Amino acid sequence: MYEQLRAEHGPVAPALLHEDVPIWVVLGHSENMHMLRTPSQFTRDTRLFTSMQDGTVKPDHPLMPIFAWQPICCHAEGDEHLRLRGAVTGAMTTIDHRGIRRHISRATQELVNKFCEEGRADLVSQFAEYLPMAVMCEIFGMSEEYNDRIVHAARDMLKGTETAISSNEYIMDVLMRLTARRRAEPEDDFTSHLINHPARLTDEEVGQHLRVVLIVSYEATANLIANVLRVVLTDPRFRAQLKGGQMTVPEAVEQSLWDEPPFSTIFPYVAKQETELGGQRIRKGDGLILGIAPGNVDPRVRPDLKANMQGNRSHLAFSGGPHECPGQDIGRAIADVGVDALLARLPDVQLACEEDELRWRSSIMNRHLVDLPVKFAPKPQQDVMQRPSIKPASQQRAANWQVSSPKPQPTAAEAAAPVPVATPEPARRPGLFRRLLRWWRGD
Incomplete structure (x- = not known):
């Protein structure tokens, strides 16, 4: 079109x-x-x-949640835009990115644990749609609100359906209750820092900014994860570059932002x-x-x-100018860490249907996969609090993310033949930079 x-x-x-x-x-x-x-x-x-x-x-227009003016930085200009956006970006600077990456990894392991023993899964409904919401609820300080209902409401309100307005009302109710709790008892989370920013946002302004950050981050990242995984599973060129080390997962994510932007x-x-x-x-x-x-x-x-x-x-993909997405690094981190950890847990994952059987749902704002069925050898559950026992997928140069044909077995003569032992090479002398570094340290 x-x-x-x-x-x-x-x-x-x-x-x-x-x-x-x-x-x-x-x-x-x-x-x-x-x-x-x-501007x-x-x-x-x-x-x-x-x-x-x-x-x-009209007031009941299905796109009214998007059209309607709200007291948020996305709709503001001049000094008011600087005040509101300054509060959002200021609160984002307080996010512990290293801690969030650990949480992304743990959340990924928890989601994979739910289906790893079955050998089959739908990576849209069982992974891509849940990981971003789990992370955003943690960032906001409302992990207790993370459930099926908030995931479904977040996806529904952008579709322009008959239920979009009621889904929006549910999301706002959750966020306004959170705002009231944190106004009374602040903690070290994004919501509390947004409330306590010198810009002095009202409760309505806080709730509306939480909504736009939550929905945009969730929808964009869910689509991004699904798109990257689909290309890994269906494009031999793409998969070969990842497998061979010519492309990292973050680079694969960036390529997807060009080819299939989440919005x-x-x-x-x-x-x-x-x-x-x-x-x-x-x-x-x-x-x-x-x-x-x-x-x-x-x-x-x-x-x-x-x-x-x-x-x-x-x-x-992240817009531009004064309204460029301020949370794009969080979205990239969720996709980078989540996809990498998933492929590390399921190195033999492959598509469980023909590519042309995949279904899509389109709206005026985006196009996303309905499902992504996969199969793999059943895996045991892992303790999500322990360090992973395997390297991240980006470091597994030999990993093959699609089941390949078995390697030919050696003949009896080949198996009986002696295995040559390689002579170890002499140790290399450290380079100039390393020698200078050791001298500076006093090693």
């Missing part, structure tokens, strides 16, 4: 959302970056959106004045969609879609 729009209209195309709400879809990479980096012309303040002002977007769009942006973008006349109050997925494959910046994008972070 994006390519049809690009072919017909160029880098900016007119379209309609649910219930015929008019919107511009920004398809070009440079046009998206211009919109993100020009004098484009804003996230949805109160300026003409379709909200004239009643085209395909973010909206609405609103034109603050009449302007021109991508050859189109944009009127004041017009809504625009940040086209992450089409921007990432813009042929002007990426003529060869098979090209390796390792080390290139100029994708749009």
Whole structure:
């Protein structure tokens, strides 16, 4: 669809959302970056959106949880944006990243323990959809709220379904109760630091910022994990690069952010004045969609879609400009550590169906796998508090993440033949840098 729009209209195309709400879809990479980096012309303040002002977007519109203005940094500008975003980024600086990585690893082991003895699993519903929520609940200081209901509500509220509004209400109830508890009894967690930041956020502001951080982090990371695992299991080239050490799991994650960004769009942006973008006349109050997925494959910046994008972070997966995602490093850490630990526990994992049998669910904001069935040799459970007895998958150069045919057995003559013993090489003399380092230490 994006390519049809690009072919017909160029880098900016007119379209309609649910219930015929008019919107511009920004398809070009440079046009998206211009919109993100020009707050004098484009804003996230949805109160300026003409379709909200004239009643085209009705109160029961399925995208109302996304359209509705909220007292959060995503919808603010100027000094108010600096105050609110400063509180969020300030609270994020208090996160113990080393401790969170340990928690990600433990949470991964706990999830794998639930299905490792069966030899089969669905890595979407049993892993990718649960790991990010387990980690975010720990970061927020509400691990007791981690359950099936909050996982399902978080995924449902972005689908634009009839139950999206009630799912949003449930999430907000959880977060407002958490805000009240931490206001009375602060602890060393993200929520308490957000409440106690010098910006002095109100309870409503705290709850709304918790919601946007939770939902965006959860949805983006769940999709990212599923996408990376699918490519590992279905793309021989991708798998061979990981197995052979030419690509690390973090590099695989970055490649996935180019090819299959967790959010395909973010909206609405609103034109603050009449302007021109991508050859189109944009009127004041017009809504625009940040086209992450089409921007990432813009042929002007990426003529060869098979090209390796390792080390290139100029994708749009985390937006950009003043509203660039402040929690992107947390999302990367959950995907990096979670995928690495899973592949280390299940080195023989393989897809349990044909690739063309995989099912997808699409919405205006993203496209994600419905399930990812896999099979593997049954494994015993592990003590999640102990250090893993095997190296991370990124260090297992010989690991093969798909069951291969058995190696040919040696003949009787080959088995009886003496095994040559290699002569040990003389120890290498340390390099200049190491000798200087030893001299400096006094070794």
